Amino acid sequence: SQTIHQWPATLVQPVGSPLSLECTVEGTSNPNLYWYRQAAGRGLQLLFYSVGIGQISSEVPQNLSASRPQDRQFILSSKKLLLSDSGFYLCAWSVSSPLHFGNGTRLTVT
Amino acid sequence: AQSVTQLDSHVSVSEGTPVLLRCNYSSSYSPSLFWYVQHPNKGLQLLLKYTSAATLVKGINGFEAEFKKSETSFHLTKPSAHMSDAAEYFCVVSAFGSSNTGKLIFGQGTTLQVKP
Numbered sequence: 009s010q011t012i013h014q015w016p017a018t019l020v021q022p023v024g025s026p027l028s029l030e031c032t033v034e035g036t037s038n039p040n041l042y043w044y045r046q047a048a049g050r051g052l053q054l055l056f057y058s059v060g061i062g063q064i065s066s067e068v069p070q071n072l073s074a075s076r077p078q079d080r081q082f083i084l085s086s087k088k089l090l091l092s093d094s095g096f097y098l099c100a101w102s103v104s105s106p107l108h109f110g111n112g113t114r115l116t117v118t
Numbered sequence: 119a120q121s122v123t124q125l126d127s128h129v130s131v132s133e134g135t136p137v138l139l140r141c142n143y144s145s146s147y148s149p150s151l152f153w154y155v156q157h158p159n160k161g162l163q164l165l166l167k168y169t170s171a172a173t174l175v176k177g178i179n180g181f182e183a184e185f186k187k188s189e190t191s192f193h194l195t196k197p198s199a200h201m202s203d204a205a206e207y208f209c210v211v212s213a214f215g216s217s218n219t220g221k222l223i224f225g226q227g228t229t230l231q232v233k234p
Contacts, residue, residue, distance in 0.1 A: 014161075051208065051224040052162075067221075069209055097162055107222065109161035 010035035014099045014110030021117055027072075029113050031099030033082065036069040039101040041082040043074055046096040046112075057083060089117045120145045122211045124225035129165060130194050137181075137196040137219075139228045141209030150191045150212040152222070153183055157205045168192065179203070205230045 014031045023028060034038050043055040054067045056074035064074050070088050075083045080101060094117045099110040125140040125213045143149055154162040166177025173185040183194045192209060209225040 017159075025213065035196075051226045052222075053220065055225075057221070099164075105166050106164050107162075108164070109154075109160040114159060 010101070010108065011096075012099060012101055012108060012110040014113060017111065018114045019077075019116070020035070021089050021115065022035060023035055023117055027031045027089050027093070027115070028082070029084040029097055031082045031110055032080055033101045036103055038079060039103050041080075042100040042102075043072075043082065043092075044098040044100060044109075046098060048095070052098065056084070060115065062103070063092050080086060091093075091117050093117050119225060120147075121151070122209050122223050124207075124209050124223040124228050126228050127226065128229045128231065129203075130231040130233060131199045133201055134198050136216050137194070137199045137203065138228065139194040139196065139207050139209075139230065141192045141225060142190050143192060143209070143211045145211055151183075152210040152212075153177065153181070153192075153194050154208045154210060155205050156208065156227075157169050162208065165194070199232045201232050201234065205228055206230075 011034045018067045040059050043056045044052045045055050046052045054068055056064055058064050058076045061076055061079055072086050094115055100107040121144045123142045131137055148170055152167045154163040155161045155165050165181050166175045166183055168175045169187045176182045181196045183192050185192055206227045206229050208227050210222045212222055
């Protein structure tokens with residue numbers, strides 16, 4: 009069966025520090041991969057999605073970037089965090105419908 | 119353009135009573151619709167999905183939803199609430215008529231409180 013791993017579960021980082029969140033999927037090949045952000049009290053916003061290695065689509069302009077160095081690995085990064093980057097970040101995958109989500113990373117930028 | 123509106127930000131029910139979480143959508147295409155549940159500090163779990171088959175969709179944990187095109191609604195129901203149902207619920211519509219791209223439009227969420 010397919011599983012998705014996302015880490016770390018929680019992270020507290022100072023403003024201006026770098027960020028790297030990692031997501032890996034097991035048990036499937038060539039999945040579509042996604043990064044969503046959920047701000048406090050709000051719905052989910054799609055940040056990036058990838059349909060293959062090295063293929064990244066950005067949905068909104070922001071302080072973040074994404075990379076897909078391997079088929080089942082998706083990384084969310086930032087060179088310098090902003091306070092507004094705080095939130096709950098969710099990785100997800102799909103081969104067809106529907107999306108399957110990881111357990112999320114709670115990022116607090118102080 | 120696609121959009122989804124969850125009509126209640128917070129719903130409170132007593133254990134053992136019915137649950138109704140309301141969702142209206144707007145789509146230029148034949149939509150795919152989903153309900154997800156999120157427990158505190160957890161990822162989202164799919165409850166059920168509608169993809170142009172039967173209009174009454176049964177999901178996990180006793181939930182079901184009915185697709186009503188004339189009303190552009192996809193309300194989530196459960197006959198009898200359980201304490202473990204307390205969570206955040208999201209109604210989701212796929213963008214561009216495809217559920218394969220991950221371009222999903224999420225509602226703002228409804229917090230379900232279940233009182234003993």
